[in-house]
Amino acid sequence: MSEILTGLRVLDFCWIGAGALVTQTLALHGAEVIKVESRARPDNLRVAPPVRPGTSGLDASGYFASRNAGKKSFALNMSHPDAIAIARRLAAASSVVTSNFRPGVMEKWGLSYAELSAGRPDLIYLTMPMQGATGPHSRYAGFGSTISALSGLVAPSGLPGRVPVGTGTHYPDHVPNPGHALVALLAALVHRNRTGRGGRIELSQLESTSELLGPAVIRYSVTGDQPAARGNRVPWAAPHGVYPCHGDDNWIAISVGTEAQWAALSSILAAGPPGETPPEPGPGLAADLRFAGLDSRREYEDDLDRLVAARTSSWDRWELMGCLQAAGVPASVVETPGDVFDDPVLAARGYWTTLDHPVMGPVRNASAPYQWNGQPVSPVSSAPLLGQHTEEIAREFLGFSAEEYTRLVADGVLR
């Protein structure tokens, strides 16, 4: 039902993070994604941790596996002169060509949009350079973390007076850049299905990430105010923060946006965890005049956060989340990367699916973040071994004879 891209062939030169997630989503919906890589220069993610203890090599990376499920791997050594013609043949038989190299690499191989689209007005060509193909910084080096910093996302993310920290990840590679690229690519597919016309899509990773600062840009242009680091606090809710719970490094996020929610939170904290002696007989924080009304809670927010934290710290985090949610207070356990596998809501959605990988063994892969007619959209095959599909594609698709294939392998073209 959700395999609506069946029959779409994608020649995929994306590597590392952002681009790989774009084509993984296409594969999730049935597209045939042919990932071009080689032992001469493997995708950096293939040598990135984590690996399961006792496994190693170019097929053991969990990071790679999380971004390449459902793709085919065609080992083609692009630094060999005979590789170019093969890549061009594959491109000619593909409806979509994707890459995220720095500007000039695809052009050097004769795989520019202008060359590939000659006589092919329906070709869709996605390129994802760091800062765009033109402009004074088009050849600057970068990673998700440097793009986050440039975009303005890092500076206001942190505690006042400390080094700004952002998300703690290469966030642009995981959310805005694959996401915005998919929006553009899918829209181009809709348009092509209706008009027969494709085109070149360029996603500058800096521009795509800076887009998310839109509200701050608007506000600055109107008021001259810039967002400042303020931890978890916001002007429109208090308490609005992360508070300790029982155990080692266990936390709960709580957001109180209304007086009813404040009353509910105060009352639950005053009663204490079920089965334990209430810490404070009487109305507790609800009676504290410093905390009457949002403005006052904001004024005394240091005291507020300290007193709330003192009361949450004896609670089991899941139990407190349950009590608060039942009373209408937005709250969630701050789930760790381990907790998300046990999360009951994600589990009920079928979000994680276990695939058997020939080298890594059983690996839990993520499904799409949306359900389709009530069903998860999950990968059906794990990430390919390097070159797993080389022979199949060379023989059956490109039509090389057994001898030609053997020679191309021996010559180091297909490796």
Add this chain to the structure above:
Amino acid sequence: MAEAPAAPLVVLDSIKVLDWTDQAGAYAGRLLADLGADVVRVEPVTNLLPWPEERMLSADGHPVSAFERFVNLNKRSLRVDPHSPAGHELLDSLAACADIVLTSGEAARSWSRAVPPGGATRVNVSAFGNGAGAALLADDLVTLAAGGLLSLGGYPDREPVAVYGSQAYLAGGISGAIAALLGILAADAGQAGADLDVSAQAVMASALEDAAAEFDLTGVVRRRTGDGLREAGTGTFRCADGWIVVVAGKLGTAAAWDSLVEWLCDQDVPGAEALKAPEWTDLGYRRRPDSITEFQRLMEAATVQRTRSDLYQELQGRRIAAAPVNDVAGLLADPQLADRGFFRTVHDVVLDREVSYPGPPYRLEDHRMPDWTSAPEPGGQTAEVLSDWLGTPEWRIALLRADGVIA
């Protein structure tokens, strides 16, 4: 005289989107509107959405949310009372001629869950999805927590700290737009009426980098590392006017590390020559706490007197991945973005002034993109939309308005 060729169609020409979202899903409609879809926001007649985000003041002194202005650019707006029978009927009629019905928040709860008549693709965006978590309440912070991303932000000695800027709302919106476009592709292939249910928690859980795989394969739970450097060569360093990020470690190349050491020596930092010793080429050595401390001392001796934009140009000139930690003013002054004309000005009808916008986030270079129009005043196009979409005659619109069904 030959006929002029017809102008090419905008990307999402003739796609109609009924956008009854709050902050959790509104960015999805914005992304579709940028591509030329006719996106109509549904706003209630009374009690306009509160948009719990930072405020500015309108031309007549009312608070206006910058987030709301951002996510509603290029849309039209219709005000209708969804609780009146006539209003409900009107919404059903609008949904029946839409390609996409986009919902989030209260709207999704107050409207029937059934796929609307007419075969529109239904896209709902919420924190936990429509299943087991449908009743759970969340804002941006709570969604970041539920999806795990919050656990990776902040400092080891303090509580986790959320990323700025309503990222869970925006990320949920991006997935909503992706789902909508997949729904259009399905409809064009004869599978109209898909029901797509986006969970922002799941979006966040997909953004944990290598941390989910690390737990799955090794049982190790990655924690927030905050301001501590993980290795010599990579980190955030103080400079004269703020901070600069440098990556010349695990993710960089050996050449980047050598180039960085060369640069430090050229700055005449006393002791920098020691970094040329062979042990410093070993990543394991560079990850030792004493190596990290020594590197940070040498690096900041060189950076602390210089501005971030100076350092940016100079380090990039040596092929080192460096970037200033920009504030918004720095972002707007970025020479690359300026050269590419990334920021645009729109005359905003509510603020009655020119306002800067970034974007769009990609370039569809061979497609016609629509001109941008101001984010609407709530109800700014009620009559126009009823006439365009439903062919409602003027007298009927006047009657609906007099009855308080629309505004």
